[in-house]
Amino acid sequence: MSKVTKVWVFAEKNTALAQLCAGGRQLGEEVSALVLGTKEEAEKAVSYGADKVYWLGSSKQDKMLEDYTATICELLKKESPNLLMMQASKRGKHVAGRLAANIGTSVIVDAAGIEIAGGMIQVKHMVYGGAAFRVERALGKTTITTVGPGLFNALPEDNSRQGSVVEVDFVEPAGSVKCLERKSKKGAEVNLSAAKRVVGIGRGIASQEDIKIVEEFAGLIGAEVGCSRPIAEGVNWMPKERYIGVSGAMLKPEVYIAIGISGQVQHMVGVNQAKVIIAVNKDKGAPIFQHTDYGIIGDLYKVLPALKELIKTNNEN
Amino acid sequence: MNIITCYKIVPEEQDIVVLPDRSLSFARAEWKIGQYDLNAIEAGMQIVEAAGGKVSALSVGDKQLENSKLKKGVLSRGPEDLYLVMDEQLENSDTFLTAQVLTAAIRKIGEFDLVICGEGSSDLYAQQVGAQLGEMLNIPTINGISKITPEGNKIIAERTLGNEIEVLEISLPAVVSVTTDINLPRIPSMKNILAAGKKPIIEWDLSAVGLQGVTKQTEVISTLAPENVERKKVIFEGESEEVIQKLFESIRKELL
């Protein structure tokens, strides 16, 4: 694949930075990393694959990452890289949008693939909740895109790599969003993507209490429990880390069992890679049945207990 | 407080048809208000109900915006008036063009304290327009807002990020993008729906907001459905012991 001249990368976290640097190496002749943090952290970007580091300085107590947007923007206007890849976090997307507005372009978010064809950068990303992939190209000098985990694999850290570190002066931002307080939220660590078996809970479950019924079933077959988005955001019965789909976790299990899930495209793109999909839903017309290997049209409150019994008897024998 | 809430109308995903060449057809699609923009409208309503003021709704797009059911749908959720910028050039806008037109429309509307956007549009889910709009209006902007408390000429807001919550002080005027868990959007009553028919709707085209000959900053090369994953589709019906036994027989090797 041909390369473009200048690729810039920016990430909040080191793991993401390392992946973006590796991606930069694939796509560009020269990779520059923008780093907010200690001098050591800035130098570390070189070992990840950056040729040049724009060091934004150590993060200041009274400043948010977002306050560096104006600083990055000046640099961007001066240097016009061909491609700027940013970590697809909430902060990353916000800063990307503001930069794009300043240089007169759109951000192509959540890249599922980046290619250089005939010297032009083309980015593939999901649209219509996963119903389609769109390949899009930015018309301006700089393409800005956000990249999630896993698109690129980090290179082994190489401390013998050479690169330059350029210190960048802080540009005072105009507007005022002040952070008064930071509270940490203790989210239970879950790694749904690693699970071999996953049971998904949808709005077919009538109350938070009843989640137990599904959890017991999952326990019997050694499965992790996930859910549809409204269960995590809406009624808030389960933590956000557990919802599956285009804006949540993307899975690739051996078996996915959907319990009371209608099967909207935004949910299904998260489980389409499952080897086998099983569904329990009382509505014959639910779209989920178009995407299942084995399904049962019936009330989950009747089907699950009966299935549990069958599994138990089977385990005893 | 004068609030402008921005919403996008989108094709119902269930009605999108994948054609044999994997392109999409919207010919039979119903259009609806973006699911997450209902939270933006509701957030605006809750602020004025608590602190006084007025909510206006704003959307830009092509002729689909003419749909009178959708206009009523928005107004029945509480806003006092509705502003629409409709132009054929706005079909399939990218986020930059959308933000540019919203900026021009908001400048023309004039006075406002707070612009509220949804977390993302239901079709693109780019989560971009709010940030770009704030920057173009040259006022403070932030995303991920899950709680808003008005306080004089500023707001105190909570922002939910992966593993932390920030408490922010945002000076007004500002643009915020709210999350979907900020509230549960109300369901309009019959009375609300009837009242909606009497509320003012102001319609502009691009030249009315002083934007002629604007263009997209991106070019779409293709939009194709992913290759279909073939599924067995063995479906049982009923809750009797026999039926569940049959289901169990066919899935036992997957479960045990």
Ligand SMILES: Cc1cc2nc3c(=O)[nH]c(=O)nc-3n(C[C@H](O)[C@H](O)[C@H](O)COP(=O)(O)OP(=O)(O)OC[C@H]3O[C@@H](n4cnc5c(N)ncnc54)[C@H](O)[C@@H]3O)c2cc1C
């Ligand atoms: C931009 C955008 C992004 C989104 N991202 C995601 C995402 O990442 N993940 C996601 O999940 N959603 C996402 N959504 C939401 C998505 O569109 C659907 O609203 C959601 O997936 C529906 O969840 P559900 O199937 O649990 O609920 P519903 O659609 O309400 O379905 C409930 C189902 O349960 C069945 N049922 C009811 N009672 C019983 C019973 N007793 N026994 C058996 N079955 C029963 C019903 O027949 C129905 O089919 C997104 C939406 C948008 C607009």
Ligand SMILES: Nc1ncnc2c1ncn2[C@@H]1O[C@H](COP(=O)(O)O)[C@@H](O)[C@H]1O
């Ligand atoms: N055409 C539009 N008209 C009005 N508001 C919009 C439009 N498109 C997007 N928005 C707003 O911007 C938010 C983010 O959209 P997006 O960047 O497309 O995900 C949406 O939730 C809406 O509040």
